[in-house]
Amino acid sequence: MSTTDKALSLLALFSHVCPEIGLTDLSKQSGFDKATTLRHARALLRSGLLEQNPDSRRYRLGAEILRLANLREGMFPLRTVAQPVVEALAQITGETVHFSARAGDTLGTVIAHTSAKTVRIVVEPGLLLPWHATASGLAFLSQLSSKEGERLVELSVASHPSLAQPDASFVKDAIQLASVRGFAVCADRLERGVAGVASVVFDSSGAPIGTLAVALASAQFDRFKEQSIAEHVVEATTDLSIKLGASPQHTAKRLRAGVAV
Amino acid sequence: MSTTDKALSLLALFSHVCPEIGLTDLSKQSGFDKATTLRHARALLRSGLLEQNPDSRRYRLGAEILRLANLREGMFPLRTVAQPVVEALAQITGETVHFSARAGDTLGTVIAHTSAKTVRIVVEPGLLLPWHATASGLAFLSQLSSKEGERLVELSVASHPSLAQPDASFVKDAIQLASVRGFAVCADRLERGVAGVASVVFDSSGAPIGTLAVALASAQFDRFKEQSIAEHVVEATTDLSIKLGASPQHTAKRLRAGVAV
DNA sequence: TAGTTTGGTTCATTATATGAATCGTGGGTT
DNA sequence: AACCCACGATTCATATAATGAACCAAACTA
Numbered sequence: 001m002s003t004t005d006k007a008l009s010l011l012a013l014f015s016h017v018c019p020e021i022g023l024t025d026l027s028k029q030s031g032f033d034k035a036t037t038l039r040h041a042r043a044l045l046r047s048g049l050l051e052q053n054p055d056s057r058r059y060r061l062g063a064e065i066l067r068l069a070n071l072r073e074g075m076f077p078l079r080t081v082a083q084p085v086v087e088a089l090a091q092i093t094g095e096t097v098h099f100s101a102r103a104g105d106t107l108g109t110v111i112a113h114t115s116a117k118t119v120r121i122v123v124e125p126g127l128l129l130p131w132h133a134t135a136s137g138l139a140f141l142s143q144l145s146s147k148e149g150e151r152l153v154e155l156s157v158a159s160h161p162s163l164a165q166p167d168a169s170f171v172k173d174a175i176q177l178a179s180v181r182g183f184a185v186c187a188d189r190l191e192r193g194v195a196g197v198a199s200v201v202f203d204s205s206g207a208p209i210g211t212l213a214v215a216l217a218s219a220q221f222d223r224f225k226e227q228s229i230a231e232h233v234v235e236a237t238t239d240l241s242i243k244l245g246a247s248p249q250h251t252a253k254r255l256r257a258g259v260a261v
Numbered sequence: 262m263s264t265t266d267k268a269l270s271l272l273a274l275f276s277h278v279c280p281e282i283g284l285t286d287l288s289k290q291s292g293f294d295k296a297t298t299l300r301h302a303r304a305l306l307r308s309g310l311l312e313q314n315p316d317s318r319r320y321r322l323g324a325e326i327l328r329l330a331n332l333r334e335g336m337f338p339l340r341t342v343a344q345p346v347v348e349a350l351a352q353i354t355g356e357t358v359h360f361s362a363r364a365g366d367t368l369g370t371v372i373a374h375t376s377a378k379t380v381r382i383v384v385e386p387g388l389l390l391p392w393h394a395t396a397s398g399l400a401f402l403s404q405l406s407s408k409e410g411e412r413l414v415e416l417s418v419a420s421h422p423s424l425a426q427p428d429a430s431f432v433k434d435a436i437q438l439a440s441v442r443g444f445a446v447c448a449d450r451l452e453r454g455v456a457g458v459a460s461v462v463f464d465s466s467g468a469p470i471g472t473l474a475v476a477l478a479s480a481q482f483d484r485f486k487e488q489s490i491a492e493h494v495v496e497a498t499t500d501l502s503i504k505l506g507a508s509p510q511h512t513a514k515r516l517r518a519g520v521a522v
Numbered sequence: 523t524a525g526t527t528t529g530g531t532t533c534a535t536t537a538t539a540t541g542a543a544t545c546g547t548g549g550g551t552t
Numbered sequence: 553a554a555c556c557c558a559c560g561a562t563t564c565a566t567a568t569a570a571t572g573a574a575c576c577a578a579a580c581t582a
Contacts, residue, residue, distance in 0.1 A: 532575075542563105549558090
């Protein structure tokens with residue numbers, strides 16, 4: 001693990017429940033020495049990736065991130081293109097829909113549209129999804145080599161110690177099923193009571209870049225609903241992939257068996 | 262300069278004219294050895310801040326940036342709040358308007374709204390603004406200690422070797438004038454033919470966080486226009502600062518003399 | 523006012539970053 | 553089709569930077 005990796009790992013500590021973190025907490029949560037943490041934080045401060053609340057001196061994500069996001073969106077308008085697709089899928093299914101993208105060794109939610117139902121699943125944008133315990137993660141894994149998939153699952157299991165360890169075969173079976181059906185299903189794993197259906201989005205070079213997922217209360221989830229939601233999810237991912245420049249044939253081939261299994 | 266600083270400095274090489282960069286170019290532009298550059302790039306790859314075009318193997322800004330941007334926007338909705346203010350200012354003035362935020366030692370454009378005029382100034386979001394050669398930079402400097410201002414100007418001059426060096430007194434005088442008037446004006450510095458009028462935005466703790474600026478063709482710029490645009494810019498920055506939670510009195514005091522000088 | 527927590531600093535120790543030389547390969551040219 | 557060149561990527565001895573236990577000052581708490 002390089003020095004830069006350590007410094008950048010501080011960024012992963014911020015979340016919607018923890019948007020501002022002091023030096024001591026930063027040090028405790030990251031496991032680094034306080035002096036080391038300070039130096040890392042200062043490097044991130046200099047680059048603008050973090051900034052410091054002038055009152056509390058606590059750290060928060062910096063404005064440079066917004067600039068970089070604009071820059072990226074200008075050249076590769078992932079957000080802009082995915083937003084309407086997410087909304088359309090939310091409209092059709094009436095459930096919470098989120099679009100997540102792979103970033104390095106993690107899968108992070110980029111867009112989330114919460115349903116208006118009484119029992120609603122709230123997905124905060126910016127949420128990191130474990131590879132082995134979400135429909136999105138499992139769907140994505142089905143498009144990777146088993147070697148890389150195993151590496152990611154290992155990382156994911158290690159960084160989510162609170163989750164029940166998956167049976168040796170669960171992940172393998174889920175991936176196998178997903179690669180046959182073109183979508184993955186996952187219920188009561190990351191959180192009890194939540195079920196998800198997800199399928200993979202490809203970019204213009206045919207590489208998997210993210211997932212579209214529908215999340216709903218598992219109490220309201222059954223085989224009939226699975227069937228109908230999966231159809232819409234697969235359709236939406238195909239649509240989004242094509243809008244991102246992927247070839248329709250390729251996308252169809254990757255998600256080949258469709259929902260008719 | 263720490264290792265992390267070096268690695269993160271690679272991010273600053275990306276721009277709207279250069280959205281994808283290969284290893285060799287990355288190495289040349291950063292001045293690091295190719296092997297070193299590769300290791301830095303790989304660290305950024307692991308964190309998701311960069312990603313690699315699977316076809317060309319060139320590097321581009323990664324999807325993690327979008328996730329972090331959402332996270333930040335959720336806790337401190339700078340973009341969301343500033344967007345309508347930028348648009349209102351663009352509407353009133355009929356000129357190009359941009360909102361830029363300080364990030365570490367740089368000033369970067371977060372939102373840009375291009376005018377619909379025949380002679381239009383196009384500001385790309387993500388553009389880095391030199392402190393010493395833009396209205397935004399000079400306005401912001403007028404709210405910093407002279408020690409910090411000098412440090413930033415030095416950095417800025419060093420990283421924009423193509424710009425004409427400012428006279429010893431130009432920056433000092435411009436800052437002095439800006440601190441009296443509450444807005445800064447800068448014409449034909451960063452680019453010949455472009456004039457700008459900018460004023461500073463404050464956050465809820467009273468610290469300066471960015472600037473609103475109007476950019477127009479310097480050929481269409483005169484003292485009368487300066488007066489009318491400055492009034493609108495100052496009004497817009499006050500409005501935005503208050504929407505961000507700044508106290509009206511404080512903001513007014515900081516921009517005290519208003520436009521009536 | 524005494525105690526406790528927080529952000530921040532120091533310096534000897536140790537681990538990591540660095541870059542010249544090198545390799546393999548895919549794209550472009552003749 | 554054969555060539556070359558430029559590019560991405562790797563190696564390993566060397567040099568440089570990261571590390572953390574102890575320490576300090578200031579702000580908050582009781």
